[in-house]
Amino acid sequence: MIWAIALALGIVIAAGTYLALSRDLLRCLIGLVLLGNGINLLLFTSGRLSSSLPPVIGADEMVLGVAANPLPQALVLTAIVISFALLCFSLVLALRIIQLAGSDDLTRLRAAEPTSQDAVKPALEEES
Amino acid sequence: MILTLLPLLVPLATALLCALARSMPRLQRGISAGGALVLLLCALALLHQVLTHGTMTLIAGNWPLPFGIVFAADLFGAALVLLAALMLCVALLWQASDADAAPASPGLYPLMHGLVAGSAAAFLTADLFNLYIWFEVTLICALGLLVQGGALRQLDAALKYFVLNLFGTLLLLAAVALLHGATGQLNFTALGEAAARLDPAVRLLLFGLLLLALLIKSAAFPLFAWLPASYHTLPAPVLALFSALLTKIGICVLLRSFTGLFAPTPVLLLTLLGWIALFSMLTGVLGAAYHWDLRRILAFHTISQIGYILLAIALASPAGNAAAIFFALHHSVVKAGLFLVAGLICRQAGHYDLRRIGGLYAARPGLAVLFLLLALALVGIPPFTGFWGKYLIVRESFVQGEYLWGATALTVGFLTLYSMAKIWLQAFWKPHPDKNWQPSVVPRTTPAYVGLGLLVLVTLWAGLLPERLLLFVTSAAAALPGGGP
Incomplete structure (x- = not known):
């Protein structure tokens, strides 16, 4: 089981990294989302894949028997919520950029850092 | 003990109230100013408590260690929190002026307080x-x-x-x-x-990964691309807040982990950090x-100054840690x-x-003097704070026999002088390119000058009377986990 999860993790993270390096804005964001989900999975498995039973001490028991580790589940839940919020923000940001710039090509998106015509000096920006 | 949490709870509550009052700008400004003042008082009280009683810890829910979530305010953390509160007050004061203040928007104040809450909590956790x-x-x-x-x-x-920081x-x-798994x-x-107790190879790998993440956050070579790509689009007060807080979170955690978490620190990581520091100083300048x-x-100078702090951390000695703390505090105030x-x-x-x-020298001599004081402090001309910070770092690197690192720090100081001289010559001494130019009449600049004057006073005080601050950073370095005798 742990090997299957490790393999899945490797594939998801590799795919995420590949897409995040893309010049297409939306692909880049999807890559980051995949990367984030891969790492969430990593966080989940950090508590080991021992059991799927809930960690509840029964009415007639004194100690917890075989059960899943609840801590990584709590951690990964937090991380999922945060990454979802950031995903929503990034999609709105991307949409607005595509509307304003008229392109989703990241290599042509140089509004904050315009390319200079001068060989030695940076470009002169009109707005201050 | 709740005092440890207040620097986090106060700005969070203020942010929430500001967000609720978004349709009433006057009320929102009032809440925001009140929240900032309360935060400043809390930060002062926290620093006073930490100075008298040592590191203050708060364990959420009184769970026994290591199960409870711990907030610990040591001297360095408390000083950074005070700095954050001070910078927030200056930025909000600046908002009352017309000197490149951020455009009024309902989201501005909640976000500024949220930023301070997040950084204060990161300094204390x-x-x-x-x-x-x-x-x-x-x-x-x-x-x-x-x-x-x-x-x-x-x-x-x-x-x-977003992309690089995420x-x-x-x-x-x-x-x-991975650390939790191991x-x-x-x-x-x-x-x-x-x-x-872990296997040395596993430790090296895990700490290397953590170090990489923290170096991205502190904008070190070659991971700094997010900083010069974004800082220049911000209005002045927000930019001052960013420059005082954001990179310092990475630095603060880095310093804590190198003194405590990583101990005994793998030598490879220290050497690597030293070289990263060297290239950060050079590429930034x-x-x-x-x-x-x-x-x-x-913004590029920020990268270079981060290099100095990283160099001090890489020296991994109590004197080096004290120098790093001194330089971090100095840089926050002066760069902002x-x-x-x-x-x-x-x-x-x-x-x-x-x-x-x-x-501008002829038109606004007062502004020229303020710039000169801060620029000399950044370059490291005695008796300003930059001099003491660089002196501590360079001396410690020579004491440890790292002559190349120390010499680079000195050379970078000269190159910093070049940039500051460029600003001085171009903005202040050279006549304005437009012959008919008159300095613009800005209606309200007094709050801006008051805020700026406050920062200059702090720099001057720390530079002219450095003994107290030097004693402070020495005890702050000793209070770091595993930081001293």
């Missing part, structure tokens, strides 16, 4: 996963502040900031997951003890030499002050680009 949460809180607030205005160049800057945060989360702990102290936009020059001066220069002369402005 002693739990690795909690640290990740506060990194995300600062990230989302910083993003919100970056897109205020909604022009394409701002959105472009926000996108680059990558750093994800690396941090991966490091957290040791079963998240609390800094327990994690450090458990990690010391060379990038600044290329640029002509005031904000871009100062310089960004604010840049805002005033732009407002008076009409542009941030040095090729389009000039003649």
Whole structure:
């Protein structure tokens, strides 16, 4: 089981990294989302894949028997919520950029850092 | 003990109230100013408590260690929190002026308070996963502040900031997951003890990953691209807040982990950090030499100054840690002050680009003096704070026999002087390129000058009477986990 999860993790993270390096804005964001989900999975498995039973001490028991580790589940839940919020923000940001710039090509998106015509000096920006 | 949590609860509550009062700008401004003052008082009280009673810890829910989530305010953390509160007050004061203040928007004040809450909590937390949460809180607030205005160049800057910083945060989360998987702990102290028993190769790998994530956050060579890509699109007060807080979170955690969590620190990581510091100092200062936009020059100098702090951390001795703390505090105040001066220069002369402005020495001699004081402090001319900071770092590197690192730090000081002289010559001494130029009449600059004057006074006080601050940073370095005898 742990090997299957490790393999899945490797594939998801590799795919995420590949897409995040893309010049297409939306692909880049999807890559980051995949990367984030891969790492969430990593966080989940950090508590080991021992059991799927809930960690509840029964009415007639004194100690917890075989059960899943609840801590990584709590951690990964937090991380999922945060990454979802950031995903929503990034999609709105991307949409607005595509509307304003008229392109989703990241290599042509140089509004904050315009390319200079001068060989030695940076470009002169009109707005201050 | 609740005092430890107040620097986090006060700005969070203020942010919430400000968000609720978004349709009433006057009320929102009032709440925001009140919240900032309360935060300043709390930060002062916290520092006073830590000075008298030593490190204050708060364990959420009184759970026994290592199960409870711990907040620990040591001297360094408390000083950084005070600095954050001071910078927030200065930035809000600046908002009352017309000197490149951020455009009024309902989201501005909640986000500024949220940013301070996130950074203050990151300075105080002693739990690795909690640290990740506060990194995300600062990230989302910083993003919100970056897109205020909604022009394409701002959105472009926000996108680059977002992608690179999110990558750093994800690396941090991966490091957290792997460290937790290897040791079963998240609390800094327990994690450090458990990690010391790990196989050296595994330790090196895990700490290397954590170091990489923190270096992205502190904008070190070669991972600094997000900083010069985004800082120059921000209005002056927000920029001052960013420069005083954001990179310092990475530095603060780095210093704590190198003294406590990683101990005994793998030598390979220390050497690596030293070389990264060297290249950060060089690339930052060379990038600044290329640029002509005031904000871009100062943003690149931030990278160079981060290099100094990293060098001090890489020296891994009590004196080195004290130097790092001194330099971090000095840099926060001085660099924020310089960004604010840049805002005033732009407002008076009409542009941030040095090729389009000039003649300010004749028109605004007071501003020229303020700039000169801060610029000399940044370069490291005695008796200003930069001198003491660089003296401590260079002396410690020579004592340890790292002559190349020390010599580079000295050389970079000269190159910093070049950039500051460029600003001085171009913005102040050279006549304005437009013959008919008159300095713009800015209606309200008094709050801006008061805020700036406050920062200059802090720098002057620390520079002219350095004994107290030197004693403070020495005891702060000793109070770091595993930091001294």
